[in-house]
Amino acid sequence: MLKSCSVSDPIRVSIGSSAAETLVVGRRRRSAFPPSRPSVRCCWTSPAVPDLAISAASVSAEAEVATATLADRLRLGSLTEDGLSYKENFIVRSYEVGINKTATVETIANLLQEVGCNHAQSVGYSTDGFATTPTMRKLNLIWVTARMHIEVDKYPAWGDVVEIETWCQGEGKIGTRRDWILKDLATGEVIGRATSKWVMMNQITRRIQRVSDDVRDEVFDFCPKTPRLAFPEENSSSLKKIPKLEEPAQYTQLGLVPRRADLDMNQHVNNVTYIGWVLESVPQEIIDTHELQTITLDYRRECQHNDVVDSLTSPENPDEEAAVPQLKHTNGSPAPNGQVQNNESAQFLHFLRLSSSALEINRGRTVWRKLVR
Numbered sequence: 001m002l003k004s005c006s007v008s009d010p011i012r013v014s015i016g017s018s019a020a021e022t023l024v025v026g027r028r029r030r031s032a033f034p035p036s037r038p039s040v041r042c043c044w045t046s047p048a049v050p051d052l053a054i055s056a057a058s059v060s061a062e063a064e065v066a067t068a069t070l071a072d073r074l075r076l077g078s079l080t081e082d083g084l085s086y087k088e089n090f091i092v093r094s095y096e097v098g099i100n101k102t103a104t105v106e107t108i109a110n111l112l113q114e115v116g117c118n119h120a121q122s123v124g125y126s127t128d129g130f131a132t133t134p135t136m137r138k139l140n141l142i143w144v145t146a147r148m149h150i151e152v153d154k155y156p157a158w159g160d161v162v163e164i165e166t167w168c169q170g171e172g173k174i175g176t177r178r179d180w181i182l183k184d185l186a187t188g189e190v191i192g193r194a195t196s197k198w199v200m201m202n203q204i205t206r207r208i209q210r211v212s213d214d215v216r217d218e219v220f221d222f223c224p225k226t227p228r229l230a231f232p233e234e235n236s237s238s239l240k241k242i243p244k245l246e247e248p249a250q251y252t253q254l255g256l257v258p259r260r261a262d263l264d265m266n267q268h269v270n271n272v273t274y275i276g277w278v279l280e281s282v283p284q285e286i287i288d289t290h291e292l293q294t295i296t297l298d299y300r301r302e303c304q305h306n307d308v309v310d311s312l313t314s315p316e317n318p319d320e321e322a323a324v325p326q327l328k329h330t331n332g333s334p335a336p337n338g339q340v341q342n343n344e345s346a347q348f349l350h351f352l353r354l355s356s357s358a359l360e361i362n363r364g365r366t367v368w369r370k371l372v373r
Contacts (some may be wrong), residue, residue: 057162085167086119102155133218149238161185179230245351249312251282256309269303281311290368308355
C-alpha cells in the first residue's frame, strides 16, 4: 500500500539484496535511476513484495546527508561498491566534437578533470581547490598537475555515452596520482586510459609543499590500499621521460595569449589549455591525415593570465626527419618545397615557453596514428 511521507524527508529504498540497487538521497551514493526518479519521495510497502521496505532506522541514519544538491541527484555518477573509486557516465555533446566528428582530446581531458572533481566531492572533499581536505584548506594548500598522460584507442562520437572510472593513490612524498579508465557504455569496450601526477602547492606563496602525514591520512582513506594502475605494463609509455626539444624547432606557433576563460578556480591557466597550445604548432598535414593517439605533458611552470606563450614542435624520431621537412616558416605552416608524407604513425616533441624570457612552461610528447575514414 502507499504510505505518505514528507517531501523533505530523506529515504532509503532497498530493492532486492544487491547493494548496487540501493537509492540513498544523499552525498555518498546515488543510483543509476533516471534523473526524475530521485525526486519522488513517496514510499511503497506491500506484504506481497517483502523485499521492498522502508526502514525507520535507515531514514534516521541518512538524515544527515539529506542536504544533497539538485546536481548531486541528477549527476550520473557514484562511488563503486568498495568506495575506493568513482564511476560516472557522460553523453558527448555536439559542441565537444571536432573536425573528425568525434570528441576532441581537450573534451576527453575536461571529462577526466570533471569526474576527478566529482569523485572528490562524493567523499566529502572541497571542490573550491580541487579535492582539498580540511587540513589543506587551513594551510592554504591546493593540488596542481605535474604530469598528464592520456591514451585514446577510440574517440567517442557525438551522442555516445562514455563511462569513466577514476581513483587516486599516493605517489612519493610530495604528491599523489590519479588514474582513469574510459569505456563505451553501450559495449563495455575500453576506449582509453589516463594517468596523472599531482603535487601540493601553497596557494599564497605558489611553492611546492611536501604532503604531511595529516593530509596523507585524510586523502588516502578513500584510496585503494594496494597499487592499482591504469597502465600496469612495465614498459608503459606513461613512464617515459620527455627530453627537452632542441631548437630551432621545425614548427612554431608564436604569441599565444591566455583568455580569461582559460583561468581555473585556482587563478592559474587550466591544465587543459596547455593541450590546446601544444597542438597549435602541430603541422596541418598531420592534423589532416592522422588522429592523436597519445599525449604526455610535464608541467614545469605556472602560466598567468598576462603571459604570452610560444608553442614549439619537432619530430622526435630521427627517421621522421625526411617525412617532416625542415621549415623556415612559423605558425605550423609547411614549407613550400615539402609536404609531410602520410606515414602510418608520427611522433613529436613539444615545448611551451614564455615569449618574454624563453622560460619553460611545459614539455610534451604526442603520438599520432593514421586516420581511417
